[in-house]
Amino acid sequence: MDTTTQPTTTQPSAIEKVFAFVDERVGLKTLQAKMLNEPVPGGSRWAYVFGSVLLFIFIMQAVTGILLMFYYVPTADHAYASTQYIIHTVDYGWFLLSYHFWGSTAMVVCVFAHMSQVFLWGAYKKPRELIWLVGLALFGIVMGFGFTGYLLPWDQRAYWATTVGVEIMDKTPLLGDFMARFLKGGATPGQMTLSRFFVIHVMVLPAALMGLAGLHLFLFRKAGPAGPFRGSVEEIKAKTDYFFPRQIWKDIVGMVAVFLCICSLAFWEPIVLLEEATPDPGDYHPEPEWYFLFLFQLLRLKVFAGEFGQFLGAIALPGAFMALLAALPFIDRDPERNIFKRPIALISWIVVMASILIFTVAAIINREFLE
Amino acid sequence: MQPKLKSKVRCTDGEVGEVSRVIMDPLSHDISHIVVGGGSGAGPERQVPMGQVQGVTEDVVSLRLSLAEYATLPAFNRDEYVTTHEVEIAHLEERIHVTPGEVLVPFPELERSVKRRTFFANFTHAIGFLIGFPLAFPVLRYLMKPMYSPFDNEWLKIGNSGKIKQDDVGVQFKYKRKVKEAYMPEQEIDKNVWVLKATPKVLETIYQGKDMEFRDSFGKHIWTNKKDVPYIAFSGKCPHLGCGFKWRTHKTLGQVFLCPCHLSIYDAAGKVLDGPAPRPLDPLPIKVTATGDITIIDMEFKAGTKAQVRIV
Numbered sequence: 001m002d003t004t005t006q007p008t009t010t011q012p013s014a015i016e017k018v019f020a021f022v023d024e025r026v027g028l029k030t031l032q033a034k035m036l037n038e039p040v041p042g043g044s045r046w047a048y049v050f051g052s053v054l055l056f057i058f059i060m061q062a063v064t065g066i067l068l069m070f071y072y073v074p075t076a077d078h079a080y081a082s083t084q085y086i087i088h089t090v091d092y093g094w095f096l097l098s099y100h101f102w103g104s105t106a107m108v109v110c111v112f113a114h115m116s117q118v119f120l121w122g123a124y125k126k127p128r129e130l131i132w133l134v135g136l137a138l139f140g141i142v143m144g145f146g147f148t149g150y151l152l153p154w155d156q157r158a159y160w161a162t163t164v165g166v167e168i169m170d171k172t173p174l175l176g177d178f179m180a181r182f183l184k185g186g187a188t189p190g191q192m193t194l195s196r197f198f199v200i201h202v203m204v205l206p207a208a209l210m211g212l213a214g215l216h217l218f219l220f221r222k223a224g225p226a227g228p229f230r231g232s233v234e235e236i237k238a239k240t241d242y243f244f245p246r247q248i249w250k251d252i253v254g255m256v257a258v259f260l261c262i263c264s265l266a267f268w269e270p271i272v273l274l275e276e277a278t279p280d281p282g283d284y285h286p287e288p289e290w291y292f293l294f295l296f297q298l299l300r301l302k303v304f305a306g307e308f309g310q311f312l313g314a315i316a317l318p319g320a321f322m323a324l325l326a327a328l329p330f331i332d333r334d335p336e337r338n339i340f341k342r343p344i345a346l347i348s349w350i351v352v353m354a355s356i357l358i359f360t361v362a363a364i365i366n367r368e369f370l371e
Numbered sequence: 372m373q374p375k376l377k378s379k380v381r382c383t384d385g386e387v388g389e390v391s392r393v394i395m396d397p398l399s400h401d402i403s404h405i406v407v408g409g410g411s412g413a414g415p416e417r418q419v420p421m422g423q424v425q426g427v428t429e430d431v432v433s434l435r436l437s438l439a440e441y442a443t444l445p446a447f448n449r450d451e452y453v454t455t456h457e458v459e460i461a462h463l464e465e466r467i468h469v470t471p472g473e474v475l476v477p478f479p480e481l482e483r484s485v486k487r488r489t490f491f492a493n494f495t496h497a498i499g500f501l502i503g504f505p506l507a508f509p510v511l512r513y514l515m516k517p518m519y520s521p522f523d524n525e526w527l528k529i530g531n532s533g534k535i536k537q538d539d540v541g542v543q544f545k546y547k548r549k550v551k552e553a554y555m556p557e558q559e560i561d562k563n564v565w566v567l568k569a570t571p572k573v574l575e576t577i578y579q580g581k582d583m584e585f586r587d588s589f590g591k592h593i594w595t596n597k598k599d600v601p602y603i604a605f606s607g608k609c610p611h612l613g614c615g616f617k618w619r620t621h622k623t624l625g626q627v628f629l630c631p632c633h634l635s636i637y638d639a640a641g642k643v644l645d646g647p648a649p650r651p652l653d654p655l656p657i658k659v660t661a662t663g664d665i666t667i668i669d670m671e672f673k674a675g676t677k678a679q680v681r682i683v
Contacts, residue, residue, distance in 0.1 A: 033457040039397050076555065160614060164632060167612040167674045177673075181518040187682040188671060191552045192517045224461035237398055242458075280545060280561040280607065281615035285631040299612070300633045305647035307677040310611075313647075366634070 036244035041227030043239035044247035047121070048225070049254035050114035055213070056255040057107050060262075061145075062206065064100040072152070074198035076191040079154035080276040087271065098266035104146055106262050108291045111142050119349060122337030123226035129329035131219045134212055136326055141209045146289060148201040151194065159277035160286030162189055162197070168299075168314040176315075188279065229337035287367070294359035297366070373402055373468050374424065374432045380407045381431060382438045390432060391416055393469045394452065400466040405432065406447045416447040517553060522681065524593050524668055529564060532602065532663035539573050539639040541565045541605075541618035541628055548669055563607040564655060564667060565618065565628065567639055570601075576640035577603060577654060585656045585668070588681075594656040594668065603641075604657040604667045611635045611648040613674040628652065649677045 012020065023029050040048070071090055073082040086093035115135065118124055124132035151162045166189070170180035185192025227236055241247075274284060288296050295318065298304065304313030332345070339346050378390045391408035395401070405424065408416035425435045434441065455464055485491070529546040544566050547559040569577070577583075578598035585593045605628075609616045614632035621627045621636065624644055628637040636645040641652030656668040671683035 030456060033453075034459045037453060037458040039458070039460060041398065076552070077558065160632075164612045164614060170673065171675050178518075182514065185517045186520060186552075190550070191555050221459055222461050233398060240397070278561040280563045286614045287632075296633070299647060302647070305649070307649040307675060310647060310649060310675050 036242065036248075038221065038225070038243040039240050040225055040243055040247050041240050042231060042236040043241050044250055045228070046250055046254075047117050048247060049251050050110050050117060052251035053254045053258050054107065054110050054114060057103055057110060057258060058209065058213070060259070061100060061103045061107065064096050064103065065202065067096050068100060069202065074152065074194055076154065076194055079152065079194060080273070083153040083273060087273065094270050095266055098270040099262055101271045102262045102265040102269070104149060105265075105291070106258055107142055108146065110258070111139055115139065116349065116353075119345070120339045121226060121229050122339065122342065122345075124329045125332065125335060125337060126329070128223050128226060131216060131223060132329050133326060134216045134219060136322065138209065138212050138216060141205055141212065145201065145205050145209075146291065148197040148205065150289060151197045152201065153273055154194065154277045156274040156277055156281065156284045157287075159189060160281060160284065161288045162193065164286060165288065171311050171314050173311070173315075226337070229339065285367070287363075290360065293363040294356045297359040297363035300366070372427045374405050374427045375430070375469055375471050377471050378427075379431050380405070381433045382436050382441050383434070384437050387434075387438060387441055392447075393467070394418065395455070395463060395467065397460045397463070400463055402469070408447070414442070417441065417444045418447045419444060522587055522670075522683065524587060526658065526666040527669050528664060528666050529566075530665055532568070532659055532665055535566065535568045538568050538570050540626065541567050541639065543618070544604075544665065562669060563615070565605045565607060565616075566657075566665060567603055568601050569603050569639065573640045574598060574601065574603075576642060583654060585670075596654065596656060600657075600659070602657055602659045602665065604655045604665070605641055605652040606655055606671060608653070608671055608674065609635060609648065610650050610653060610672065610674055611646070649675060650679065653679060
C-alpha cells in the first residue's frame with residue numbers, strides 16, 4: 001500500500017498529542033464526562049441555578065480579595081490609609097473594592113435564595129440530610145466572611161459593627177467572655193482584633209469554605225439531584241436531561257446576571273469610607289450591614305431588654321433557629337416533597353421571610369427617626 | 372437474579388443468541404432491557420424489555436417471545452446510550468451484578484501474614500494523637516497571649532468644668548488616651564465621657580446615700596466618689612451593647628441620654644427609662660480641682676450584663 005497517499009488528517013496534531021498524553025495520565029475525558037453527564041431528573045430549571053451562582057460569586061470574591069491584598073495593610077495605623085489608597089489612587093481600585101463589597105451582598109442574597117429553594121423543594125429530606133447540614137455550615141461561613149470583612153477597612157462603620165457584634169457574642173453562656181476576648185485579642189477592639197479578623201477572613205474561612213463546599217458537592221453528586229417535587233416517574237424520566245448543556249446554560253445566564261448586577265452596583269454605588277475608626281463614635285450612628293439589620297432591630301425590642309432578654313434575643317433565638325434548621329431533616333421525615341402539601345413548612349417559610357423583611361424595614365424607618 | 376452477560380438467550384421455540392449488554396434505568400437503578408446479539412441467525416442486536424424475560428438462571432435467560440415475535444423487536448442503536456463510566460448516576464454501579472463472576476486482583480503476599488491490622492490502625496491513630504495533643508496547649512497559649520491585660524488606673528485630664536453651663540445636663544468631654552498595643556508604636560485614641568453637674572436630687576438617685584468605691588482586680592481600694600461632690604462622669608460606652616450614646620431631647624421624656632444603636636434611654640442620673648439596657652450608665656472615678664480641672668480614671672465595663680464587670 002502506498003503510504004504517501006494516507007490522508008494527513010489521521011495524524012494527530014501537536015495539541016491532540018498533548019491532550020492524549022495528559023488524558024492518559026489524568027483521565028480527563030472520563031472526568032469531564034462524569035462531570036457533565038449528570039442526569040437532572042425532570043430536566044433543567046432556573047430554580048437550580050443558585051448553587052452554581054454561589055460558586056461563581058465565591059471565585060470572584062477570592063480573585064478580587066487577592067487583588068485587594070496587593071495594597072491593603074492589616075494594621076491599625078495603616079488599614080484605613082491603605083484602603084483609601086486603593087479607592088482613590090490605585091487604578092480601578094475603587095471598582096475592585098466595590099465589587100468585593102457588593103459581591104458579599106450578592107453572596108448573602110444567593111445563599112438565602114439557595115436555602116429557600118432547597119427548603120421549598122423538600123430537597124433536604126432523606127437521603128440528602130448531610131448535604132443540608134454541610135450547607136448550614138457553609139451559611140455560617142458566609143456570615144462569618146461578612147462579619148470579619150466588615151472590620152478590615154477600619155473606618156467608623158467597621159469599628160462599631162465589630163464592637164457591637166463581639167459584645168453580642170460575649171453574651172453566650174460560659175464561653176462568651178473567652179470567645180469575645182479571643183476574637184478581639186484583648187478587652188477592646190484594636191490591632192490584635194484587626195490581625196485576627198484579617199487572618200480569619202483571608203485564610204481560615206476560605207480554607208473552611210473550600211473544604212466544605214467540596215464536601216457539599218461530593219455529597220450532592222453521591223445522592224444525585226432531588227428533581228422536581230411533583231410529576232409521575234414517567235413524566236420526570238421523559239423530561240430528564242444531563243447537567244450539560246441545558247442546566248449549565250441556565251447557570252451561566254444566572255452568573256452573567258449576577259455579575260452584571262454586582263458590576264452595576266459597584267459602578268453606581270461605589271464604596272465610600274467614613275472617618276477612621278476610633279472608640280469615639282462622634283456623630284456616627286452605628287449600624288450593621290443590611291443582612292444583619294433585622295437582628296439589630298430585634299435587639300431593640302422591649303422583650304429582649306435586660307441581661308436575660310439580651311441573651312434570649314441575641315444568642316438563644318438565633319441559636320435555636322439554627323438548631324431547628326439543623327434538626328429539620330430528622331424531624332420532618334415525611335417523604336412528601338410537594339410544598340403545597342406541606343402547609344407547616346410553607347407557612348413557616350413565609351413567616352420567617354416576612355419577619356426578616358418587617359424587621360429590616362423597621363430598622364430603616366428608625367434610621368430616619370434618629371436623624 | 373439479574374441476567375448475566377454472555378448468558379444464552381432462549382425464545383419459546385429456540386435459542387436466539389446471548390446477552391451482549393444490559394441497559395439500566397437511571398431512576399429506578401434496575402435493569403430495564405437486555406441487548407441480545409451474536410445469535411445463529413446473526414441478525415442485528417435487538418433490545419428486549421425485562422418484561423419479556425420469563426426466567427433467569429445462572430447461564431440462561433428465557434424469554435416469553437417466540438422467534439418470530441423476537442424478530443419484530445426494535446434493533447439496538449448504540450448511539451442512544453452512554454456507558455456507566457461516562458455518566459454520574461449515584462449508586463448505580465452498586466446495583467449491577469451482570470458480569471460473569473468477580474474480577475479479582477491478588478492480595479499481596481506480605482499482607483496475608485499481617486495478623487493485627489486493627490492494632491496497627493489504632494496505633495497509627497494513637498501516634499497522630501500524640502503528635503497533636505502536646506501542641507494543643509502551646510497553640511492555645513500562643514493565641515491567648517493578648518487576651519488578658521492588667522487595668523490601667525492612671526488619672527487622665529479631660530477638660531475644665533467651666534464648659535458645663537447648666538445643672539443636670541450631659542456635656543460630652545472628648546480626650547485622647549495613649550495606648551501601647553503589643554509591638555505597635557504608642558498611639559493616641561479618641562475617647563469620650565459624659566459629665567454633668569448634678570443637683571442633689573440626681574446625686575441621690577446615683578449614690579443612694581452611699582459613697583461609691585472603686586477597686587482594682589485584686590480588691591485593692593483605688594478611689595471613692597464622695598456622694599456630695601456634684602460632678603458625675605459617665606463612661607461613654609452604652610451598657611447595652613457598647614455603642615456611644617448622646618444627650619438628646621426626647622418627645623415625651625424630655626432631656627435624656629439616648630443610644631442610637633438599640634434605642635436605650637437613660638435619665639440624667641443614668642437610670643434606664645426605656646429600651647433594652649440591663650443596667651444604668653457607668654459612673655467613673657472623678658476628681659475636680661479648685662480651678663475646675665476634671666480628671667478621671669478611664670474605665671470600661673462589659674456591656675450587656677446586669678452587674679458591672681470591669682474590662683479596661
